[in-house]
Amino acid sequence: MFLKRPILLLLILTLFTGVSLRAQIATSPDMTWFKDAKFGLFLHWGLYAQTAGDWNGHPYKGNERFMLYERIPVKTYAKIADQFNPSQFNADTWVKQAKTAGMKYIVYTSKHHDGFAMYNSKVSDYNIYKLTPFKRDPLAELAKACKKYDIKLCLYYSLGRDWEDPDVPTNWPVKAGRSNTWDFPNEDAKVFNKYFERKVKPQVTELLKNYGPIAVMWFDTPELISKKESAELRGLISSLQPKCLVNSRIGNGYGDFGISEQSLGAASKNSWEACITIGRQWGYNRHDSTWKSPELLVRNLINVVANNGNLLLNVGPMGNGNFPNWAIARLDSIGDWMKVNGEAITGTRPYRIASEGNELESASISKKDENSKMKDAIYDGTPKSREADLFFTTKDNYVYVLLRSWSRKDFDIKSLKGVDVASVQLLGTKKKVGWKTTATGLTVSLPDDYALINKVPVYTLKVKMK
Template identity: 55%
Template sequence: MKRFHLIIIFSFVTLSLVAQKKIEKPSNSLEWWSDSKFGMFLHWGLYSQAAGDWNGHRYKGNEHFMIYEKLSIKEYSTLASDFNPMLFNAEQWVTMAKDAGMKYMVLTTKHHDGFAMYNSPSSDYNIVTKTPFKRDPVKELAEACKKNGMKLGFYYSLGRDWEDPDVPTNWPTKGGRSNLADFPNEDIKDIAKYFERKVKPQIRELLTQYGPVAVLWFDTPELITKAQSEELLQMIKTLQPDCIVNNRIGNGLGDYYVSEQQISKDANPKPWEACITMSRGWAFNRHDNEWKSPELLVRQLVEIVSKGGNLLLNIGPKGDGTFPPEAVERLASVGKWMKTNSEAIYDTKPWTLTAEQVSSKTLAGAMVHDSDSDTTSKTILPDIYFTSKGKAVYVIARSWTDAVVNVKSMTKDKYKVKSVHLLGSKSKLDWKQSNDALQIKMPKIMTNTIPVYVFKVILK
């Protein structure tokens, strides 16, 4: 009998260790994500309906304006009665992402306001129950993604929820991002109740109602405990083993690291993703006119990929369900560039050198301040970045205007170059390699609308 008990105890310990190892080990599904390099982030919710104004004045905080304006749930939820995005077309959203060269999409299913943008049986504070729209956009988006071969992921605000009475926060100070208008006493809040009542049921819903989920993109873990992060991750891997999870599930867990509104200073061998806005803010705001140019967007994509990362580029759809025309135009321009040059982006790895002749600044490590916190460099000066695949090295000349591209790191004494050609061009290139540099003469006629040129260099 004692031996039998020992066997049971040993088996239990072994299973526990296996389960723990399973949590800590990155998902094998990370391979598709690492090869994809480029995805679309979508911040869409009740805040999109407000679009920058509240009670006749311009609000602060963008998608966080409920807290900045100190609104109660009753006041804020009046937006739901007018939220009727009849122009929402999931097929169009997916097509625009696909044509731009993106391989996956991540939609805000529940932001900090606590409002679910899907049919949530566990909470009637959702788009189907509370708005005249009455449709489930996540269901429609899942169907469109499946049809078009697009991976779909879900954003979920984990440690902030302004609709729930039991969610304390500690950033930047105690109660700093809590709904104090409705729930002013931080000391009586019990995050365990919120975790059991809302988080677990809603994550289960997202993983069981819409087919395969490629990514669960958590945000703001705040005061979520390590045990809760572990339990949540174990549930995810049990329900959908191939679903990958970002590090914002909290407490050192997750498959990859997120760099928000900044680009890593150096190449990083570990999986990482930069989530960056196309304009200033995350959500649509009629007052936001700080749109990045297509050239700058491509420059940022190249820099991120050359450093081993993915770019999750954010779009803020309007309250009616359409994309701002500025976003549509930029997606089309980036897509045109990707159609010619995606070989240097997809399924590539950093080369031995990230870049040379770098003139632009990267402000890595800057403090993130809610919605308006883009610290990425806006400088546009000529430079060269590299990606690689097998024996090919892609020399990417950003914003290039000179007649010759001098690749100083590819000297004859270090590398033997077999061939060089410009992606998207059938013209034969004039090039020569010396002990000083690999010199590539730019073709006289260039048709690119974005002056970022990719030379495929095959090494012997």
């Protein structure tokens, strides 16, 4: 593999001048599509979908990480592949489901912590094409479907953890805390760079060469990757696909956007993304029965977007290749809401103030507590409040006022005090909205039947500025 001359020169400069590669890349990828997209689908799918929550006759610990929690040898874990035959997998169905929900991109797990590649990897036979009866490359089919439906394809790759490889040390939460020490017990003998050269770089190369345009390389758990290795990996990606974005988990400051996992995060001027689950788990688990309602998921989406973020909502497909019914129902509900209100989400930017009337929820999100730390077990730090409040986004000459969990016909919007308003419209109806500007803000009176517009009690006022 030969690097393009500009990237090669940048790497040389990095080595001899100490100047970071990230600062040197003059042609940093355009973030516009990401900032406009706002909403994406995360897909956690692997051998853990086949076991679906059980191991040796008992519900396992750790869900998609159960190989670690149950300390299962690689040879034993690999036997799950003998039964993994997702014959009902249909890439068109998955991508259409995302598009119908109003999502603009998909992040697919090309390799999770178990080291098992969910595509036809020439680098390692430990993959879905070589070891399972399925004998298909789902990533190739997804790439084709994403192109068909104009959905951006992004790829998750577990960077600092790989329990199939003998050379992957970890240091979270303690030394060897997330390493395979039952197959490979000598932690001090593990050399991350051997794994990096043998598996990471070659697999990232084939992912970026063989599946068309990749919008984001979405890395997870950087663990012990060095600054030099992060720089080299970023240079490799830039040489193969200059437009490809990279998340912050490439490590050492070489990412384009930050990540908030299982929490909504706080407002930031920089691009960021909140990744959350619908239920309690990332991968499919038949025992999971704690699912966020469509109303709560829409509230989460609005909160993130109003604070300059994207929401990456996770679904764990089943072992047969289908989405769980409860996930489909929620994606459909969000899609129905987005058909009416999507213009207040997609392509918007933050208003000068994010919200009004949700001080308690905002305080819980902003608080620097356990939410900001890496989590490896079942955890959900998203707010569960259903109190009525207002959020704001803006696009062109409009301010969108999103009324979350709303049940009032007449009210004041204090945050629009002093704003020169030309008109006010309620999305989803042609009926007139009563309004007037006052010394305290914008006074609004909704149509009597406004609650019939959406099944989810979240409504949008489109306020045009003069």
